[in-house]
Amino acid sequence: MTHSEENYLRAIYHLGRDGDGYVSTNAIADRLATKPSSVTDMVKKLAEKGLLDYVRYQGVSLTESGENVALTLIRKHRLWEVFLVEKLHFSWDEVHEVAEQLEHIKSEKLIDKLDALLQYPKYDPHGDPIPDKDGKFERREKKLLSEMNVGEAGICVGVKDSSATFLKFLDRHQIALGNNIKIMEREEYDGSLTLLIEGREISISHQIASNLYLNS
Amino acid sequence: MTHSEENYLRAIYHLGRDGDGYVSTNAIADRLATKPSSVTDMVKKLAEKGLLDYVRYQGVSLTESGENVALTLIRKHRLWEVFLVEKLHFSWDEVHEVAEQLEHIKSEKLIDKLDALLQYPKYDPHGDPIPDKDGKFERREKKLLSEMNVGEAGICVGVKDSSATFLKFLDRHQIALGNNIKIMEREEYDGSLTLLIEGREISISHQIASNLYLNS
DNA sequence: ACATATTTTTAGTTTTGTCTAAAAATTAAT
DNA sequence: ATTAATTTTTAGACAAAACTAAAAATATGT
Numbered sequence: 001m002t003h004s005e006e007n008y009l010r011a012i013y014h015l016g017r018d019g020d021g022y023v024s025t026n027a028i029a030d031r032l033a034t035k036p037s038s039v040t041d042m043v044k045k046l047a048e049k050g051l052l053d054y055v056r057y058q059g060v061s062l063t064e065s066g067e068n069v070a071l072t073l074i075r076k077h078r079l080w081e082v083f084l085v086e087k088l089h090f091s092w093d094e095v096h097e098v099a100e101q102l103e104h105i106k107s108e109k110l111i112d113k114l115d116a117l118l119q120y121p122k123y124d125p126h127g128d129p130i131p132d133k134d135g136k137f138e139r140r141e142k143k144l145l146s147e148m149n150v151g152e153a154g155i156c157v158g159v160k161d162s163s164a165t166f167l168k169f170l171d172r173h174q175i176a177l178g179n180n181i182k183i184m185e186r187e188e189y190d191g192s193l194t195l196l197i198e199g200r201e202i203s204i205s206h207q208i209a210s211n212l213y214l215n216s
Numbered sequence: 217m218t219h220s221e222e223n224y225l226r227a228i229y230h231l232g233r234d235g236d237g238y239v240s241t242n243a244i245a246d247r248l249a250t251k252p253s254s255v256t257d258m259v260k261k262l263a264e265k266g267l268l269d270y271v272r273y274q275g276v277s278l279t280e281s282g283e284n285v286a287l288t289l290i291r292k293h294r295l296w297e298v299f300l301v302e303k304l305h306f307s308w309d310e311v312h313e314v315a316e317q318l319e320h321i322k323s324e325k326l327i328d329k330l331d332a333l334l335q336y337p338k339y340d341p342h343g344d345p346i347p348d349k350d351g352k353f354e355r356r357e358k359k360l361l362s363e364m365n366v367g368e369a370g371i372c373v374g375v376k377d378s379s380a381t382f383l384k385f386l387d388r389h390q391i392a393l394g395n396n397i398k399i400m401e402r403e404e405y406d407g408s409l410t411l412l413i414e415g416r417e418i419s420i421s422h423q424i425a426s427n428l429y430l431n432s
Numbered sequence: 433a434c435a436t437a438t439t440t441t442t443a444g445t446t447t448t449g450t451c452t453a454a455a456a457a458t459t460a461a462t
Numbered sequence: 463a464t465t466a467a468t469t470t471t472t473a474g475a476c477a478a479a480a481c482t483a484a485a486a487a488t489a490t491g492t
Contacts, residue, residue, distance in 0.1 A: 002478080002479090004478080004479065004480090024439080024440090025439075025440055025441085026438095026439065026440080034479090034480075034481090035480075035481065035482085036439075036440060036441085037440085037441070037442080037480090037481075037482080037483095038479070038480055038481070039440090040440065040441055040442085041441095041478095041479075041480085042479075042480095045478090045479095056440080056441075056487085057439080057440060057441080057486090057487055057488065084326075087303075087333060088326070088329035088330065088333060089329065090325070090329070094325070097323070098321070098323045098326055101321045101322065101323070102318075102321060105314070105317045105318060106317065107313075107314045107317070109306070109310070110300075110304070110314055113304035113305065113306070114304065117303060117304060218448080218449090220448080220449065220450095240469080240470090241469075241470055241471085242468095242469065242470080250449090250450075250451095251450075251451065251452085252469075252470065252471085253450090253451075253452080253453095253470085253471070253472080254449070254450055254451070255470090256470065256471055256472085257448095257449075257450085257471095258449075258450095261448095261449095272457085272470080272471070273456090273457055273458065273469080273470055273471075
């Protein structure tokens with residue numbers, strides 16, 4: 001399994017999550033910043049290896065073994081992210097890039113020991129669940145802040161967009177996972193919300209609200 | 217800088233250490249388990265980039281910038297080895313393989329933070345010195361056990377051979393870095409030694425003795 | 433339904449790092 | 463010193479993963 005093949009599988013897994021499972025060539029190309037023709041080539045190779053189901057002009061979906069590989073990668077990626085934040089004091093907007101490299105290190109023992117060092121975390125720094133050795137993970141109940149009603153409250157448990165720009169925005173506005181958030185008001189005109197976060201009152205746009213998850 | 221290029225530079229650094237600095241094509245090929253013709257190609261490329269001095273049919277030596285790259289890699293490799301032993305409880309014979317992968321991770325911040333987490337160690341688990349950010353390291357005074365005289369004593373500070381087989385041998389015979397060792401007797405016939413290690417008496421062959429360093 | 437637009441695939445290149453086989457240079461031996 | 467052995471380099475090929483440009487299939491709009 002090469003780095004490149006692994007990157008494809010992880011991308012296809014993520015793209016399949018928010019869809020019916022079938023992923024288009026263009027979608028993969030976009031996500032990996034590559035050309036559709038390159039995707040076609042790679043997708044054929046992965047299908048050969050039994051990691052993908054592929055029908056020409058239709059798209060691909062992960063086979064069971066493909067999904068297993070993807071879940072192992074995601075496990076590694078997210079464990080490394082926890083390590084970087086907890087042990088090396090990286091901020092949550094800096095970890096993705098480095099974890100993307102670390103996830104390709106091949107050593108089962110390494111990842112199991114790392115898991116133990118971190119005391120078997122269930123969620124990464126962005127609130128995403130970490131699969132266990134068998135690829136199982138808790139699918140936590142959560143809902144988008146933008147879809148909640150005035151008066152409701154909850155704990156911030158995740159972000160939908162985990163780009164560095166968004167995460168830095170949250171830092172600047174002192175919004176963090178674990179914060180207690182209550183919706184005080186919704187502006188009809190633009191959908192912006194007034195929130196009570198850990199005692200402070202703050203106003204955020206609809207765009208921001210649609211990228212924050214609260215528990216439910 | 218690709219993984220492969222980095223591997224060549226590190227290999228050339230190590231081969232240059234125990235020699236006059238000039239390294240032969242075959243020596244590199246052997247160390248990297250590749251063919252001499254491949255080495256010639258790569259060596260040309262690295263010379264193009266100003267990392268090596270290369271004269272056809274003569275061999276190569278690192279330029280200053282080549283040596284800097286090599287020292288950075290060695291720094292990363294050895295820091296990761298310390299991490300694996302200290303934090304993840306790997307044994308010293310298991311770390312090399314994994315560190316060989318980890319040393320290629322590109323993130324200056326990562327390595328500085330790791331250095332801090334480990335409290336700026338000066339030596340790796342095999343007693344080899346860890347270069348600092350500027351590539352400087354202490355060249356510790358040490359001598360081979362095989363070259364010491366009966367009656368002399370010292371602390372075990374390093375191994376010359378750091379292959380897994382040798383390290384496991386030392387484990388089995390309870391010989392570890394930091395141990396106090398005194399030479400009790402030398403057998404003239406085969407050069408084997410009787411040692412007093414931390415109170416225990418033990419006999420080792422010349423081969424073993426010529427791969428153990430004591431301080432001096 | 434038909435023409436047009438979009439998506440996907442094919443065909444043919446490129447780059448990187450490797451290889452084999454053969455040629456050239458260097459080193460060793462008698 | 464000339465031949466033989468070894469080392470190193472060249473030349474040509476290959477696999478992986480990407481690309482461009484053009485062709486084929488699918489989807490869309492009126």
